[in-house]
Amino acid sequence: MTARNESAMSEPQQDVPNPNLSRREMGVGDVILQVRGLRTWFYTRAGIVKAVDGIDFDLRQGETLGIVGESGCGKSMTARSLLRLVPRPAGRIVSGQILLEGEDLVTKSEEEMRQVRGKRISMILQDPQTSLNPLYTIGNQLREALGQAHRGNSKSMVRRAIDALRSVNVAAPERRLHDYPHQMSGGMKQRVVGAIAISCEPSVIIADEPTTALDVTIQLQYLRLLKEIQENTGLAIIFITHDFGVVARMCDRVAVMYAGRIVEQGPVRELFNNPSHPYTEALMASVPKLEERVEWLYSIEGQPPLLRDLPPGCRFAPRCPEAREQCLAEYPSSHRLSPEHTAHCWRLDTSWQ
C-alpha cells in the first residue's frame, strides 16, 4: 500500500481539539507543545516501517502526559521525533507538525534545532548506565550541557553544575562533580542524567522510561523527585512508560499508543474509569491485581502487527475480540467521549448498532 493511500484513508484530524478552545475550557495552563499528524517512517530494505504514523496530542505547561503502550509501538520514536533525533539515515519525519510555543520544529534547520534541544525540550533516557560517557567526570558532562546554553567563565559554570546536582538531591555535590560515572550507583546516575536534562531549564522534558532500569525502591524516589522538580519549575513532562502504576502516580493525562498511533487519550481518571478502546481495556486487564487469585494472568491474544506491513483498517482489529468487518476495512475516526477524552474505535460510531 502506498503512503498516499494510507494517509488519505485515515486522516482523523477533524476531531482534534482546538488548542485555544481547550485552553479556555481547562485552564490548567497554556498549551506549549502541539503535535499534529506526526509521521516518522523508516525506509529499510524490507519496506517502510511506520514507527509513528499520524499522532496528535497537546501538552500544557506544568502537566504530565503519559504515553503508554507495549514495546515497539512507537513510544520512543515519538519522543525522538519531538527532538528531531530520529536515527538517520533510515528514519525520517515524513509529515506533521511539532509546534513548540507556536514554532514548528519540523521545518527548523539542524542548527536551529540545536538551540531547541536541551534549552527548550530535553530528555531523560532509559538507561542511566549508558547515558553518561564513561570517560568523563559528571562535572565535565554537566558543564557540556550548560555550555550549550550559557556563556560564562568556568567558575560560574561550576556553580551552575553544583546547583543542578543539588536540585536532584545529590549529596555533597561539590565532591560528586569530580566523580566518574562508574563510581556512582544506578539511582545516583539517573539523578545526574536528570540534572543534566533540567540544567538548561527547558520547558518540556521527555522522560523515556526513566525508571525501568532502576530498582523498585529507587523508582519511587525518582518519581517523587521528578514531581518535585515539576512543581518548582512548572515543567511539562512527557512520560513514556508501560507501567500503569507509574501512570496513575505521575500523569495528568494519558495517551495509549498502538502500532504507531494514539488509539485513546484522556485525563488519567477518566481513562482508567472508562477505557473506551478495546486495546486500553485489554491493557488494563493484563495488569495483575493483588486482591485476586487467578489461575492464568490475562494476556492479549496474538502479536502486534509488523510496522512495515500494517493492516488497512484498525490496527488492533486482528487481535480485537469485538472486531467486525468494518474494523478490518477502514481505520476508525476519532470519537469524543468527553471534552478531553477521545478514542479511535468503531464501537463508538453510530453505525455500530
Place this chain on the structure above:
Amino acid sequence: MEVSLPTPAQAGPQAGRVSRFVREVRRYPLIPITILIVVLIIPAIFAPWIAPYHPIDDGGLPNRLKPPVWAEGGTWDHVLGTDKQGRDILSRIIHGAKYVLMVSLSVIFVSGIIGVSLGLIAGYFGGWIDNLIMRGVDVFLAIPAILLALALVTSRGPSFGVVIFVICFILWSRYARQVRGEVLTIKNQDFVARARVVGASHFRVIVRHILPNVFNTIIVLATLQVGFVILLEAILSFLGAGIPRPTPAWGLLVSEGRELVISGKGWQLSLFPGVAIVLVVLSFNLLGDWLRDRLDPKQRNL
C-alpha cells in the same frame, strides 16, 4: 621489652618500596620494551655516536667480507663482519634503525589520521557516506601493494616518499574498517543520544564522545601495525622498490647479501639485518598484544 609493632613498619617503607617497584615494573612487558629500546630506539637516535664506522663510506678492499668476530678470521674491528665493499655491518644496521623508525612512525600517523577520520565519518553518519567509504576500503584492500610500489618506482624512481605513500595507501583502510565497526556500537549508546539531546553538534559528538571511546582500539591497532609496516618496508626495499641505495635500510641490507648467502661467503650480510627485523617486529607484536589485553575494558579496573 617494648611492643615491637613499629618495627615492621619502620623496616617496611624501604623494603616495601622496592618490592612495590619490582611488582610495578613486572606488570610491563619488559623483554619487548628492552629489545625495542636497544635495537631500535637508541640506534635510531644516537647512530652517529655509537656506530663504530661510517655506514656508507667504503671500508677499502682489504676489509671486504670479513666474517663476524666469533667466526674464523673475524676481528673485534668489525663485530658483525663487513660487506662486499668493506663497510661495517653493525654500523649499517645501527644507522638503518633511523629509517625504520621514520618510515613506521610517519606511516602510522598519516594512515592513522586518514583511516580513523574516514572510519568515524562512515560509522557515525551511515547511509550513502558509509557505503561510499567502505566500498573505497574494499577497493584499496584489493590493490596489490607490491605491484603498485613497483609500478610507482619504475615511473617515479625509488624514494623515501614513495615508500611512505604506498604503505599508507594500504594501511588506512584497516583503520577505517576497524574504527567504523566500533563506532557502530558506540553511536547507539545512550550517552551519544544524551549529548545530542542537550544540543551538541555532530562534530562535537564525534570528537568528544566517540573518538575517545575508540582510542584504545586505535592504539592497539597502531602498535600491531608497526610490525607490519616494518616488514612491508623491508620487502619493498628488498625488491628494490623501497628506500634507494645506498641508504642502509634493513630490507636493503638483507637484499644486498642475497647472492652471497647462496655462495656461503657472506651469510652475515643478510643474517644480521634479518635478525634485527625479526626482533623489532616480534617486539612490536608482543607489545601490541599486551596493550590489547591491558586496554580491554572488560579487564580494566581503574
